[in-house]
Amino acid sequence: MSGTNVTPTLVDGMAMRTAAPVARRLRGLSDRSIAWLFILPTMLLLLAINIFPLIWAIRLSFTGFMANLPAPAAFIGIDNYVDILTDEDLWANFQITAHFVFWTIALQVLIGLGLALLINQKFRGHSFWTTVILLPMMLSPAVVGNFWTLLFQPQIGPFNYLIGFFTGIAPSSFTMIGSVALAPWTVVLVNTWMWTPYVMLICLAGLRSIPDYIYEAAEVDRASPLRQFWSITLPMVLPFLMLAVLFQAIQSFVMFDMVNLLTSGGPGSTTELVSITLKRAAFEKWETGYASALAVILFVTIFGAANVYVRALNWVKQQ
């Protein structure tokens, strides 16, 4: 007995603690089966909280279900989809969302890459400034929405005074949130302020991954700084930049909390993103079936766009 006294393996340990018939089965399991056994609870949980609600929403999108009424969900075919895709107001909301996503991404990429290039230079206190720049990203969107509402107040908000100081315009003569012309740019400005650090962080990771010897070789070849940027820095940072754009495009397309607190979609519906319309349909009008159909349209659009984008990202990596 003493000659065969070896430390029991994990499977043997589990088998010893279980009833004899189960233990026999457990001993016969391969490593792969044991791995599946451990992963299975997580997979079941993911199915329950991700896949099941998705399938349920797809099912509800074909019904006229209203969550505030006790009536059962009545099947109405594709009526919800027809209503959504022939609604001119919702069409306008998609255009507002596209405007928001496009300008947010464009500004974030330009400013984020610029900041990353600056922070990548070794200067005194660059760690401190990196932390300072990253602060907006760490704040809750609800907090950001509330304090920018205060900053944009025409009477007491510092933003109007700052603009007035540099341009000479009277601070109380314009309102950022209340103006039909300025409000769409207000939400772009705040979202850019909040999420540019994220783009900067990813670009910084890309810049730090470029080996120094490439720049040294370029300097030996007497390449100008601009030439080094176009031929070395930009191509090597591009996959990182595209990854940041993918995340930010998805995040902006479904942006809700910050815009809802900042403007609530107003004035009128000039900043009413599709996610705000979705929330109003689901929890103010209680048109659950209609809201589910809109959610499915948003999901398919994002899923399709993400597929295209990931393909483009792989192509850039191969290049």
Next chain:
Amino acid sequence: MTGRPDMKPLGWTRWLRRGPWENGAMSVIGLGILMLTQPFSLDLYTYSFVTILGGTLGFVVVSHFPQ
């Protein structure tokens, strides 16, 4: 004659290559997104979702084609 059976699968694989089909599906998805967000025609907006859905399902299918 002996070469013909070998030629036929080659013809099929030539048509079912993943690359061009994926590019086609991606173009359809891109077109659908443009249709969804363009400010010119309500009809284009109406058919945008069908276009995106067709492109996305097509992409899922053709991404399983051989290289």
